[in-house]
Amino acid sequence: MSRSFDISIGEGDAFSVDVARHGDRATVTIEGRPYHGSLRPAGDGYELTLEDRTERLWLFVAGDTVWLHAFGQAWQAQLVDPVERSRATAVSGDTATAPMPGTVIAVNVEAGAAVGAGQTLVVIESMKMQSEIIAERDGVVDRVFVAIGDTFDRGAALVALEPLDEPEEG
Amino acid sequence: MHRLESHVDTASPTYRAYRDHNLALAAELRETLEKARSDRPQHALDRLAEQQKLPVRERIELLLDRGSPFLEVMSLAANRHYDGEAPQALLVTGIGVVNGREVLVIANDSSLKGGAWYPITTRKIVRALEIALENRLPVVHMLDSGGANLHLQDEIYANAGHIFKLQCQLSAEGIPQLAVVFGYCTAGAAYTPTLCDQTIMVRERGCVFLAGPPLVKAATGEENTTEELGGADMHTSISGVADYAVDTEQEALGLARDVVGIWARREKSDSDRREPEAPFHNPEELYGIIPDDVKKQFEMREVIARIVDGSMFHEFKPHYGDTMVTGWAFIWGFKVGILGNNGVIFSEAANKATTFMQLCDRDGIPLLFLHNVTGFMVGREYERRGITKDGAKMLMVQANVTVPKISVLCHASQGAGNYAMAGRTWDPRFVYAWPNSRSSIMGPEQAADTLTNVRVAGLRRRGEDPSPDEIARITSEVTTYFEQTYHSYYLTSDLRDDGLIDPLDTRNTLGMSLSAVLNAPIVRKPGGVLRI
Numbered sequence: 001m002s003r004s005f006d007i008s009i010g011e012g013d014a015f016s017v018d019v020a021r022h023g024d025r026a027t028v029t030i031e032g033r034p035y036h037g038s039l040r041p042a043g044d045g046y047e048l049t050l051e052d053r054t055e056r057l058w059l060f061v062a063g064d065t066v067w068l069h070a071f072g073q074a075w076q077a078q079l080v081d082p083v084e085r086s087r088a089t090a091v092s093g094d095t096a097t098a099p100m101p102g103t104v105i106a107v108n109v110e111a112g113a114a115v116g117a118g119q120t121l122v123v124i125e126s127m128k129m130q131s132e133i134i135a136e137r138d139g140v141v142d143r144v145f146v147a148i149g150d151t152f153d154r155g156a157a158l159v160a161l162e163p164l165d166e167p168e169e170g
Numbered sequence: 171m172h173r174l175e176s177h178v179d180t181a182s183p184t185y186r187a188y189r190d191h192n193l194a195l196a197a198e199l200r201e202t203l204e205k206a207r208s209d210r211p212q213h214a215l216d217r218l219a220e221q222q223k224l225p226v227r228e229r230i231e232l233l234l235d236r237g238s239p240f241l242e243v244m245s246l247a248a249n250r251h252y253d254g255e256a257p258q259a260l261l262v263t264g265i266g267v268v269n270g271r272e273v274l275v276i277a278n279d280s281s282l283k284g285g286a287w288y289p290i291t292t293r294k295i296v297r298a299l300e301i302a303l304e305n306r307l308p309v310v311h312m313l314d315s316g317g318a319n320l321h322l323q324d325e326i327y328a329n330a331g332h333i334f335k336l337q338c339q340l341s342a343e344g345i346p347q348l349a350v351v352f353g354y355c356t357a358g359a360a361y362t363p364t365l366c367d368q369t370i371m372v373r374e375r376g377c378v379f380l381a382g383p384p385l386v387k388a389a390t391g392e393e394n395t396t397e398e399l400g401g402a403d404m405h406t407s408i409s410g411v412a413d414y415a416v417d418t419e420q421e422a423l424g425l426a427r428d429v430v431g432i433w434a435r436r437e438k439s440d441s442d443r444r445e446p447e448a449p450f451h452n453p454e455e456l457y458g459i460i461p462d463d464v465k466k467q468f469e470m471r472e473v474i475a476r477i478v479d480g481s482m483f484h485e486f487k488p489h490y491g492d493t494m495v496t497g498w499a500f501i502w503g504f505k506v507g508i509l510g511n512n513g514v515i516f517s518e519a520a521n522k523a524t525t526f527m528q529l530c531d532r533d534g535i536p537l538l539f540l541h542n543v544t545g546f547m548v549g550r551e552y553e554r555r556g557i558t559k560d561g562a563k564m565l566m567v568q569a570n571v572t573v574p575k576i577s578v579l580c581h582a583s584q585g586a587g588n589y590a591m592a593g594r595t596w597d598p599r600f601v602y603a604w605p606n607s608r609s610s611i612m613g614p615e616q617a618a619d620t621l622t623n624v625r626v627a628g629l630r631r632r633g634e635d636p637s638p639d640e641i642a643r644i645t646s647e648v649t650t651y652f653e654q655t656y657h658s659y660y661l662t663s664d665l666r667d668d669g670l671i672d673p674l675d676t677r678n679t680l681g682m683s684l685s686a687v688l689n690a691p692i693v694r695k696p697g698g699v700l701r702i
Contacts, residue, residue, distance in 0.1 A: 062480075063172075063173040063450060063480050063481070064172055064173045069419065081172035081175070083485055083488045084175050100514065100547060101551075125516040126514070127513075127544045127545060127548070128465060128544040128584065128612075128613040128615070128616065129465055129466075129582065130463075130465045130466050130467060130515055131513065132467070137485065142537075154551065164618075
């Protein structure tokens with residue numbers, strides 16, 4: 001039986017961790033490197049055996065956060081939610097398109113403007129509801145395809161950002 | 171389950187503008203409630219004191235376990251009806267704890283108009299008894315009413331019979347009822363204490379009869395005092411209509427606590443429970459998340475993160491039908507399946523909701539609907555793909571699930587979207603609304619456009635050419651009507667929900683409601699779970 005997790009420590013990047021259990025021992029593969037060991041309850045904490053070294057360890061779990069005390073140090077580790085991660089890494093094109101047919105009620109940017117991720121580009125109204133169309137990444141507005149009062153179909157291009165250049169070799 | 175991430179920028183001008191707007195709405199709600207509950211003219215309070223009667227809230231306080239919560243429902247009934255002369259429809263209803271048991275309290279407020287029934291009073295009693303029946307809650311009736319307001323008898327009489335029928339059904343279901351008679355129970359109202367299992371009467375002031383002394387004299391010439399005809403001593407020692415006679419209201423309420431304490435204690439329905447935990451994200455931030463205009467969108471996950479235990483949520487189908495958020499969470503330790511709108515319902519969103527409800531039905535998990543919906547998507551593309559067919563599936567499954575449903579109108583709740591999300595007419599166990607919410611058959615602007623076009627076309631067919639002023643007048647007339655009737659205060663006044671709540675109170679209200687719904691067993695009869 002094997003399970004994969006993404007775990008970050010403190011504010012750092014997430015590590016990919018794979019746990020394969022065999023009997024009362026397990027192989028933990030962190031970023032491709034395997035570690036063999038076991039974890040047994042001991043008193044109010046656990047006893048961690050890693051390769052040929054044994055240490056006492058204490059865990060406290062709250063939500064997705066695990067506080068870990070071992071080797072005379074304390075760490076705060078965070079389990080990364082796979083749903084949030086996949087949302088954050090969803091492919092974002094250069095062009096913001098209409099999620100449904102509607103009418104433009106505000107245009108907040110013009111060609112050449114620099115925008116940040118999350119900034120409102122245009123506001124549309126459809127089905128009595130106003131939605132903000134936001135920039136999915138930082139960039140510079142290349143073209144605004146619509147003006148206030150325009151109607152559009154689903155999938156119509158609303159605002160395009162300038163394509164991202166590949167970083168030049170310096 | 172994972173902790174929901176929040177993407178709210180509490181420093182943004184939008185957040186601050188929304189927050190100011192919603193804090194003002196919350197303050198207005200508090201003031202309106204306070205006024206409805208306790209703003210009574212001095213002469214009304216003096217009259218109660220003269221009659222040696224306690225104000226209704228003091229009676230309830232003496233009944234309930236000290237320091238226990240009281241979930242008042244329909245507290246702004248009639249606030250926009252009868253020129254405001256019947257605050258709360260002169261009736262207090264709610265769920266409280268007596269001797270460790272959850273009970274439903276129905277208490278007349280005789281501080282105004284002698285506690286007379288208005289049409290909304292009748293409907294409020296009926297709704298309260300439905301809550302008792304559906305959730306198997308014992309009932310304590312605290313009776314003190316001069317009877318029906320005869321100027322409005324037709325509307326009252328249209329519904330009053332339901333009260334007594336429901337009392338009979340409650341009894342058949344093995345749900346105990348106790349009456350405490352503080353004042354008059356005349357004519358039809360005499361049946362309420364008589365249909366209860368146990369009845370306590372206060373001497374000199376409580377009386378039960380089909381007709382009072384003046385009416386009897388007119389009918390037969392017989393002369394009686396009130397006490398002779400229907401007083402506590404007569405009924406408890408001669409007729410057997412009531413069981414206990416006491417001298418004071420305090421004594422009556424102490425005895426009522428004893429009686430409730432003798433009733434069997436019920437086991438709650440089995441449900442996945444865990445230790446409650448406060449939300450990780452600050453619920454106060456709801457004020458800055460809910461927009462200042464019902465047309466503006468917001469992210470429902472941000473609301474869920476501020477209602478559920480630990481802000482922990484397991485989302486179902488997170489990448490499919492993204493205008494419907496579905497997933498599991500705990501509220502005050504009770505597991506719930508949540509359906510929240512993130513905009514208009516498309517076919518995929520409806521199908522996702524349908525499957526999700528079937529999953530929760532399979533597992534006996536109560537459903538919570540968080541409304542922000544303007545309806546199902548319209549247009550050629552969507553009709554060709556059978557949007558109505560997908561909507562019909564959602565309605566069919568939602569209507570027939572066996573698990574309890576609770577609805578909260580968070581913002582917009584319009585058209586068939588309200589039906590699909592278990593609005594009032596789909597009989598959820600409880601339905602609450604935020605003061606910013608609006609609910610109607612369509613939006614005021616769409617209605618104004620449609621009706622103006624129809625009226626103008628009609629005038630033109632008759633050869634009349636309406637002036638721009640005339641057209642503007644028609645539009646404004648329709649808009650005014652819609653804006654009045656889709657307003658949360660109007661809807662709650664007409665009992666279209668079980669109460670307006672401050673968004674900040676949502677979590678506690680839902681916790682108590684979930685505790686109440688689990689008094690009734692969840693009888694599972696799910697069909698197969700369809701992947702549609």
